[in-house]
Amino acid sequence: MDRFGFSISKGRQIDYDANSRHIAEFISEREPSFRVCIECGCCSATCTTGNFTSFSLRELQILMKRGENEKVRENIKKCMLCGKCTLVCPRGVNTRNVVTLARQAFQKFPANAV
Amino acid sequence: MKIEGKKAIWKDYQKEIAEDKFYYVRSCVRQNFFPGSETAFLRIMRDVLKKDVFENPCHTTCTGIGYHGDIVPVETTMTVVARQFALMTESGYENLLPSCITSFGLYTEILDTWHHFPEVEEKIRKQLRKATGREFKVPKNLAHASDVIYKFRKEISAKAKYRLINKNTGEPLKVVDHIGCHYAKMFPSKGVGGAEYPYVLAGMVEEWGGQVIDYPERRHCCGFGFRQYLIQANRGFSIACSKEKFESMKPYKPDMIITNCPGCPMFLDRWQYVINEMEGKTYGADGEGIPVFTYEEVAGLVLGFDPWDLGLQMHQTDCEPLLRKIGIEYDPEAKYVLNGVNTNVNASTYLEVR
Amino acid sequence: MNKHVVVIGGGVAGMEAAGQLRKTGFEVSLFEKEEKPGGHLNKWYKLFPDRRPSSEVKEYLDNITSGEGIKIITGKTIEKIVQNKNQFHISDKEGSEYTADAVIVATGFDLFKSARKEEYGYGIYDNVITSADLEEMFRKGSITLVNGRTPETIGIVHCVGSRDEKMGNLYCSKLCCVTAVKQAIEIREHLPSAKVFCFYMDMRMGGAYYEELYREAQEEWGVNFIRGKVSEVSESINNRLVIKSEDTLAGKPLKMLVDMLVLMAGMEMSEEGLKLGDSSGLKRGDNRFFSPADHHFGSNKSNLKGIYYAGTCTMPMNITETISHARAAVMDVIEYLKES
Structure with missing residues (x-):
């Protein structure tokens, strides 16, 4: 506000109960391997997109699970669907499908459409 | 919530607080923020409790603000503090009684450092000798002024004119206690009740008839910080801290807030006004603000001191609704009258009621 | 006459050690501070990783410790072990004394408060x-x-x-x-x-x-x-x-x-273990657990010959490891008593 020369900062805390996890639930129902990710980062390390942009599939997966969907919505289209992440995942997560389902989910809930 | 669990913790954190013969050191900022508080403290100690409290006019800042603002190096701070100790030694006192929480934290930190690193103490002694020719003894007892009021809370209660009770309902007032971060977070064993469940203010509130509220953001800092608020561009983060606390305490419908730090009452008081101006939000019942007090002000009110002698006219969040709730007799017209002259030329804007 | 071995602590380690000692022909006295043996097992419902009922393990331990040759003394807290030549004098909280030719300390752990x-x-x-x-x-x-x-x-x-x-x-x-x-x-x-x-x-x-x-x-x-x-x-x-x-x-x-x-x-190291160890001269590590003579090939040996450790009084262990450790302690006792 001009009168004060500053405005009240917004919190950056994940408010788990205020967030909605409908995107993560949509993926989890259709691709159960989504649940067994242990956040090792193999997918992001090998990712072509991740090496040139701020795209991190590891991060986006956890953000969806916490209901922090905004950053996912902004970034999920960057994936080129090459499939290398799926190839390297030690837990056998079908990461490529996670990405396609995430895109579907965002389309399905128009408020979040990508 | 099981109070027995808290009582067990409180038992573990009982500190030694001197009985009498105190060497009182004032805060740098309190005399501007809430100038009535330290005066009220001395009046309570000397006139009500009949204690010997000495003040030395040569006392200076402890440099806490500069130290925490990364302006003053720690060695300089220690040497300045060593000089304060020397002044106390020269005055013939041993029980150091700081008014400021950050001073208290800093003195505690320095004494602990010297305890673990005696060579540092030796070095500081040499530096002080070289600079001023002074010698000092470390304090025999170090207690914050709120510790002392806590210690004598029963004596104050025995002489009380009012209690922290809603006159109309007979119910205890719901009180939020807010502890300055530097009171016990750095050295939990040096605080009455420890750091997670401090008892220093809660003990006063209980003794004087009120009921303490334990709300989720109780342990959160008020957001004062040092450079954080001093720089205008950073104030958004400072105010957000206070706001988080207000949002968290609001459902409990608190009647008042009691504090023991120089900065906290200032910011919890002023930010309510700013939040109201910016977002139109208030946090007390009936759209009012939640009045914020120092513990000396609360002790003074309980003892029947005149609210305007306590400096309540310096608060931006209006205290008068609370005075009426308790049933305190006071003259609203005398609010800005000083030596018979009404000084209310440009009074600060009060928190608007919406 | 049969050699007599005292086992201090009637949890998984102590019961297993007692059972194995009896099998080899020793007379065994098993001391337990609670009213019945079993230790933490008595409080647990099912065990990881296969979620088998804890009662099954308890049943096995009860079986190997019942019958002749093992005296189970419950409600007694052992506070001190004193060695006198080849004899160990063991005293409880009430001041009663017992003697043994060898001792296994299996005082276990306390859950963190x-x-x-x-x-x-x-x-x-x-x-x-x-x-x-x-x-x-x-x-x-x-x-x-x-x-x-x-x-x-x-x-x-x-x-x-x-x-x-x-x-x-x-x-x-x-x-x-x-x-x-x-x-x-x-x-x-x-x-x-x-x-x-x-x-x-x-x-x-x-x-x-x-x-x-x-x-x-x-x-x-x-x-x-x-x-x-x-x-x-x-x-x-x-x-x-x-x-x-x-x-x-x-x-x-x-x-x-x-x-x-x-x-x-x-x-955490149990309070009884701490007391017993300190009064008997048993060495402890920085983590307060008993410090075995050697971490690789002497994990049951204490600093005193004739006194051996079994189970979680030396470090956190699961039940499988505890049972193996207790059996290994028995091996040490056999060797020691053969020599003496």
Whole structure:
């Protein structure tokens, strides 16, 4: 506000109960391997997109699970669907499908459409 | 919530607080923020409790603000503090009684450092000798002024004119206690009740008839910080801290807030006004603000001191609704009258009621 | 005349050692401070990783320790061992004395006293419980809040009292991670609609079928894992628990409301072990557990010949390891008594 020369900062805390996890639930129902990710980062390390942009599939997966969907919505289209992440995942997560389902989910809930 | 669990913790954190013969050191900022508080403290100690409290006019800042603002190096701070100790030694006192929480934290930190690193103490002694020719003894007892009021809370209660009770309902007032971060977070064993469940203010509130509220953001800092608020561009983060606390305490419908730090009452008081101006939000019942007090002000009110002698006219969040709730007799017209002259030329804007 | 061996502590290690000693032909006296032997096993419901009822292990131990040749003396706390030539004089709290040709110390562990982690409010907030309290609920067959209602959201905190410099415990208690996973699954078995969140620093699933159990918890039971230790708990106006943690993998602080919080209390040297050790001249390590003569090939040997260790009085161990360790202690006793 001009009168004060500053405005009240917004919190950056994940408010788990205020967030909605409908995107993560949509993926989890259709691709159960989504649940067994242990956040090792193999997918992001090998990712072509991740090496040139701020795209991190590891991060986006956890953000969806916490209901922090905004950053996912902004970034999920960057994936080129090459499939290398799926190839390297030690837990056998079908990461490529996670990405396609995430895109579907965002389309399905128009408020979040990508 | 099981109070027995808290009582067990409180038992573990009982500190030694001197009985009498105190060497009182004032805060740098309190005399501007809430100038009535330290005066009220001395009046309570000397006139009500009949204690010997000495003040030395040569006392200076402890440099806490500069130290925490990364302006003053720690060695300089220690040497300045060593000089304060020397002044106390020269005055013939041993029980150091700081008014400021950050001073208290800093003195505690320095004494602990010297305890673990005696060579540092030796070095500081040499530096002080070289600079001023002074010698000092470390304090025999170090207690914050709120510790002392806590210690004598029963004596104050025995002489009380009012209690922290809603006159109309007979119910205890719901009180939020807010502890300055530097009171016990750095050295939990040096605080009455420890750091997670401090008892220093809660003990006063209980003794004087009120009921303490334990709300989720109780342990959160008020957001004062040092450079954080001093720089205008950073104030958004400072105010957000206070706001988080207000949002968290609001459902409990608190009647008042009691504090023991120089900065906290200032910011919890002023930010309510700013939040109201910016977002139109208030946090007390009936759209009012939640009045914020120092513990000396609360002790003074309980003892029947005149609210305007306590400096309540310096608060931006209006205290008068609370005075009426308790049933305190006071003259609203005398609010800005000083030596018979009404000084209310440009009074600060009060928190608007919406 | 048969040699007489005293075993101090009637938990898993002590019972196994007593049973094996008897098999080899020694006379055994087994001392237990509680009214019945079994130790922590008596309080547990099911065991990881296969969720076998703890009563089955108890039954096995009861079988190998019943009958002639083993005297089980319960309700006695041993406080001191004094060696006099080849004889050990053992005295209890009441001052009674017993003699033995060799001693096995199996004083076990105490669960970390969770109230010491003040920020979690155990003993203050109504629905903060420990892993042991939860086992008790499993045994009773009902997981309920203090107000009698059924919890919908349950948090589990790993590493309570372990890997914690402030609590004086630098070590990992090793079993709490897998206990958390086991209990998370069991909560979901008991309460199919409950949501469970495990807050961990590292998942230390280093045991046979532990990692598989972790995966099962995620895949089949939908247990959520959040990497970040809970740093503060408070109570909301609706009597729910507000927990603060960082989601270190999302890189953000996280706030969550849960109905119940389960603290995975770590393992500490038992108080009886401390007293007995200090009065008898047994060496202890920085972690306060008994310090074996050699970590690789003398893990049962104490600094005093004729006194041997079995089980968790030397370090955190699971039941399988404890039983193996107890058997190994018996080997040492056999060798010692042969020599003397």
